[in-house]
Amino acid sequence: DQQVKQNSPSLSVQEGRISILNCDYTNSMFDYFLWYKKYPAEGPTFLISISSIKDKNEDGRFTVFLNKSAKHLSLHIVPSQPGDSAVYFCAASDPGTYKYIFGTGTRLKVLA
Amino acid sequence: EAGVTQFPSHSVIEKGQTVTLRCDPISGHDNLYWYRRVMGKEIKFLLHFVKESKQDESGMPNNRFLAERTGGTYSTLKVQPAELEDSGVYFCASSPRLSGNTIYFGEGSWLTVV
Numbered sequence: 001d002q003q004v005k006q007n008s009p010s011l012s013v014q015e016g017r018i019s020i021l022n023c024d025y026t027n028s029m030f031d032y033f034l035w036y037k038k039y040p041a042e043g044p045t046f047l048i049s050i051s052s053i054k055d056k057n058e059d060g061r062f063t064v065f066l067n068k069s070a071k072h073l074s075l076h077i078v079p080s081q082p083g084d085s086a087v088y089f090c091a092a093s094d095p096g097t098y099k100y101i102f103g104t105g106t107r108l109k110v111l112a
Numbered sequence: 113e114a115g116v117t118q119f120p121s122h123s124v125i126e127k128g129q130t131v132t133l134r135c136d137p138i139s140g141h142d143n144l145y146w147y148r149r150v151m152g153k154e155i156k157f158l159l160h161f162v163k164e165s166k167q168d169e170s171g172m173p174n175n176r177f178l179a180e181r182t183g184g185t186y187s188t189l190k191v192q193p194a195e196l197e198d199s200g201v202y203f204c205a206s207s208p209r210l211s212g213n214t215i216y217f218g219e220g221s222w223l224t225v226v
Contacts, residue, residue, distance in 0.1 A: 043217035102155035
């Protein structure tokens, strides 16, 4: 039973354009959400996070939006760069169990 | 400041053998997590230590897996005996607080059981 879902396994975007990665969750009790980037043969690297009391957090080219009523969050990358090509994982923190639950990832390819 | 370190980075063992993976968390991080990723799937939770105590081991697949964190510092994850389906990448992560904060991952230990 996937509590965190990333329904798009892959996404291709032209360099300079916006990349939008989506994530849906089922548990309304999740209180903190994170995005990680993973290059091949490396561990996931923290990218950006958002608390459930906010609806937007921005850090440079990366913005995360949270829609609690829809149980949906998205990561916007603008402008996209070839170095952004990686697998992106969405994660949620469950305050009841202290677990961090991850999605299956979306492979982003930024075309030069 | 050193990040989360894991050893070995790669291991190839035969079915039935034993493997022990080690994780050194970031200094001062009481929370230590083990995760596993099988090719193309999600990063799946295995267990969570708070200091030396197991907070949650609900993700451990079966009793062939044993995790320890003696003294609340480094942790080991032993698989004995290993089966083919245990192949995957085992990630360790640590964080300073229980929830609502970032967890930091190591590079992973790639296990192949043949």
